[in-house]
Amino acid sequence: MSDRDVRNERAEQLVEAAEGLFAAGVMSHSGHANLSARLDGRRLLLTPGFVRGLRPEQLATVGFDGQVLEGELRSVSAEIIAMHSAVYEARPHVGAIIHTHSPSATAFAVAHRPLPCRTEPMLRFGQAEDVPVVPWGPRGSDVSVRGIAEVLRRRPTTAAVLLANHGLLVFGPDSAAAAHLVVAIEESAEAEIAAAAIGGAVDFPPGAQEAVRASIARVAS
């Protein structure tokens, strides 16, 4: 596939993922989000500063160093290039990143409470551990980006982090996988909050992760 074909394919997948988030009802009232997809070891595709009504050709190509190589970014998006680049650099297998203010996940971020993994979808979609909280820093600032990198170092298998007093950051092998995990995390956060009113959520029994893996393998074989 040519460079152009790769760009177009990833752009279409990213737009589809963005539309899926709205359809699933996991966006905040403002509809704020930013999504990116890795192009190679030094470039990514990034939403231009809005996601509602986004078209594939509106995505910008940006270097990990912050340089805009093609397309245009609103300043609101230019600020967060470092946040996305830091994740791609820390995790070579990550192909896409989604940041949202999904309301229930954001409630955990605002409360500085890690979100436990206590629902089946969270296990299945790749987050078999709690979602850790990264200390607050202004969006895109060195403090915030360093905080994310530090948590990723400490938690080598987490596929998501909560940004304190801000929102959610999720990453996966591709746009669809990252979007599925955003939905699973938002559902889990909602369920945790609802369960708190009736006595509180309860952990999985020991071995649940292995049992889910075995079940997935059985169906796939």
Ligand SMILES: [Zn+2]
């Ligand atoms: Zn945000």
